[in-house]
Amino acid sequence: MLKIDKATMRFGGVVAVNQLNANIKEGETVGLIGPNGAGKTTVFNMVTGVYKPTEGKIIYNPDGKKDIDLTLLRPDQIAKVGICRTFQNIRLFKELSVMDNVFIGNHLRLKSDVFSSALRLPAYIKQEKEFMEKSKYLLEKVGLYEERDEKSFSLPYGKQRRLEIARALATDPKLLLLDEPAAGMNPQETQELMAFIADIKKEFKLTIFLIEHHMEVVMGICEKIYVLDHGVLIAEGNPSEIQNNPKVIEAYLGVE
Amino acid sequence: MKNNNLLKNIIIIILALALLFILNITLDSYKVRIVNLCSIYIILGLSMNLINGFTGLFSLGHAGFMALGAYTVALLTMSPQAKEVNFYMEPILPFLKDLNMPFVLALIMGGLMAALFGFLIGAPVLKLTDDYLAIATLGFSEIIRIIIINLQPITNGALGLKGIPPKNNAFFAAMLGQTPKINLLWAGVIAIITIVFMNLLMKGSYGKALKAIREDEIAARSMGINLFRHKVMSFTISSFMAGVGGGLLAISLGTIDPTLFKFSLTWNILLIVVIGGMGSIKGTIISAIIVTIGMEALRFLDESINLGFMQTPALPGLRMVVFSIILMMAVIFKKDNIFKSTLKKARGRYAKD
Numbered sequence A: 001m002l003k004i005d006k007a008t009m010r011f012g013g014v015v016a017v018n019q020l021n022a023n024i025k026e027g028e029t030v031g032l033i034g035p036n037g038a039g040k041t042t043v044f045n046m047v048t049g050v051y052k053p054t055e056g057k058i059i060y061n062p063d064g065k066k067d068i069d070l071t072l073l074r075p076d077q078i079a080k081v082g083i084c085r086t087f088q089n090i091r092l093f094k095e096l097s098v099m100d101n102v103f104i105g106n107h108l109r110l111k112s113d114v115f116s117s118a119l120r121l122p123a124y125i126k127q128e129k130e131f132m133e134k135s136k137y138l139l140e141k142v143g144l145y146e147e148r149d150e151k152s153f154s155l156p157y158g159k160q161r162r163l164e165i166a167r168a169l170a171t172d173p174k175l176l177l178l179d180e181p182a183a184g185m186n187p188q189e190t191q192e193l194m195a196f197i198a199d200i201k202k203e204f205k206l207t208i209f210l211i212e213h214h215m216e217v218v219m220g221i222c223e224k225i226y227v228l229d230h231g232v233l234i235a236e237g238n239p240s241e242i243q244n245n246p247k248v249i250e251a252y253l254g255v256e
Numbered sequence B: 001m002k003n004n005n006l007l008k009n010i011i012i013i014i015l016a017l018a019l020l021f022i023l024n025i026t027l028d029s030y031k032v033r034i035v036n037l038c039s040i041y042i043i044l045g046l047s048m049n050l051i052n053g054f055t056g057l058f059s060l061g062h063a064g065f066m067a068l069g070a071y072t073v074a075l076l077t078m079s080p081q082a083k084e085v086n087f088y089m090e091p092i093l094p095f096l097k098d099l100n101m102p103f104v105l106a107l108i109m110g111g112l113m114a115a116l117f118g119f120l121i122g123a124p125v126l127k128l129t130d131d132y133l134a135i136a137t138l139g140f141s142e143i144i145r146i147i148i149i150n151l152q153p154i155t156n157g158a159l160g161l162k163g164i165p166p167k168n169n170a171f172f173a174a175m176l177g178q179t180p181k182i183n184l185l186w187a188g189v190i191a192i193i194t195i196v197f198m199n200l201l202m203k204g205s206y207g208k209a210l211k212a213i214r215e216d217e218i219a220a221r222s223m224g225i226n227l228f229r230h231k232v233m234s235f236t237i238s239s240f241m242a243g244v245g246g247g248l249l250a251i252s253l254g255t256i257d258p259t260l261f262k263f264s265l266t267w268n269i270l271l272i273v274v275i276g277g278m279g280s281i282k283g284t285i286i287s288a289i290i291v292t293i294g295m296e297a298l299r300f301l302d303e304s305i306n307l308g309f310m311q312t313p314a315l316p317g318l319r320m321v322v323f324s325i326i327l328m329m330a331v332i333f334k335k336d337n338i339f340k341s342t343l344k345k346a347r348g349r350y351a352k353d
């Protein structure tokens, strides 16, 4: 489904990601781990078009038909072909309500133009209603429906993270990228989050690519794990392979 | 509950129309002029708020777009005779002389003219980065003014245009035995349409997308919002509204010339938007009324003041100084999250994780 092919990202002299190869199959949950500054978020930024890789290709093929080279697309186009993400440093639309945050996730599917929307023509109203229902459903799903009218910045941290996931789900993604979804959560919340991720994966038929610091999350839900260190891929494999890989223990656990 | 809201809004609109009608009859022509200006500034304030407040861009080109609207409307509504009288230095282009349209059509043309230029200037600037939008629009607005000064066969240059046919309430004035005044309903109805349009736009999916862009561009585009398309759209609609506002101003003044469209005009509108609150429709309406009336009330500052024991010299521009100070105070002391977040965003645009 997603094939990262020798992707390199340089910032001036810094090589944030170096010749990365990675492969994600449909329906998998794949983890990306590594110490701070290893280049994990940069990988997400390349996949979602925030950065254009200095070298290499990122091939996306959601339906087994045509290959799409993501490095040629803008972030909004990438969202439209079914890849959506959350951010490590939560990026909600702060001044907007919880409901509006999720509603905006639907906007990419809107067919009406701005005038049909302002005149509230039937075709627009129909879609708006559909968006509202979907947003409502997603908010209930993440347990934030009661807070729907509050401004999103006023939510506690854990809820903000869940809201970001709901907003991403509203875009109808096939591939969901989660950048440290459990950051700042206590063990109880982390447990709930893991169950939640498994749940949405099943319900929305998602493929999940996930960066995480909490080892138990990665080991618990990922079928496959990539380990980055200083931008270089040092290991890949299933959880038990990774856990017993001496290079990983040295680079990753040594730093922890 | 939804129907209740609709009913409430319809009642408010009817009351507003009735109020305008009563004011039209009871106020003298000077006061009617100020009330009319309030409607026009409401339109202009909302227009600027759409781009600066709701979309989080920073544009300073309003005087230019208004000038385009004003000249278009003037040239499309003035009679061939009036044009001949105006263009005594250099004759008007022949095809323009006989060009004439009903007022409403002319107003739409004025808006379209401004929208066209808005698109032409907005698209290339917003394609690069919107950091330069303020400078580009400011420059554009000055260039438009200079072109107007130099394009004598079309604009009559620095002499300006006089005798733009007014929209008076001649019919009712005759019935009541008054002299005709400006008909408040024209600008009033257009202001109401603008308010309704803005409310519907901002309530809908596009409005929310614009606010999302204001709040966080990186998140917005990661959610599939095409930043360029939405910004250009917002900018073009805003330009259209500014053109209509300029056209209405031309009609209500009866005379326009290039000095009217200096930067201070944009400044006045910015003042309305900042005092009213970036991204607030209600705030803009209230502040447009306060600022317009305030501008008139403070007019004495520009003239020489007799303090009893001495006569101060006339200080043209003192009014603007006072208003600028008010603007600065508003920016500093208002808890205006959006204005701050717009500034913050301008600074933090490159933090991308």
Ligand SMILES: Nc1ncnc2c1ncn2[C@@H]1O[C@H](COP(=O)(O)OP(=O)(O)O)[C@@H](O)[C@H]1O
Binding pocket: A011, A014, A015, A016, A034, A035, A036, A037, A038, A039, A040, A041, A042, A043, B352, B353
């Ligand atoms: N926009 C940027 N400009 C310069 N350096 C950057 C930029 N983004 C990331 N980096 C650098 O790339 C490296 C990897 O960062 P990042 O991908 O955020 O790491 P991680 O998410 O694994 O903690 C870091 O050294 C960081 O400073």
Ligand SMILES: [Mg+2]
Binding pocket: A040, A041, A042, A088, B353
């Ligand atoms: Mg990171």
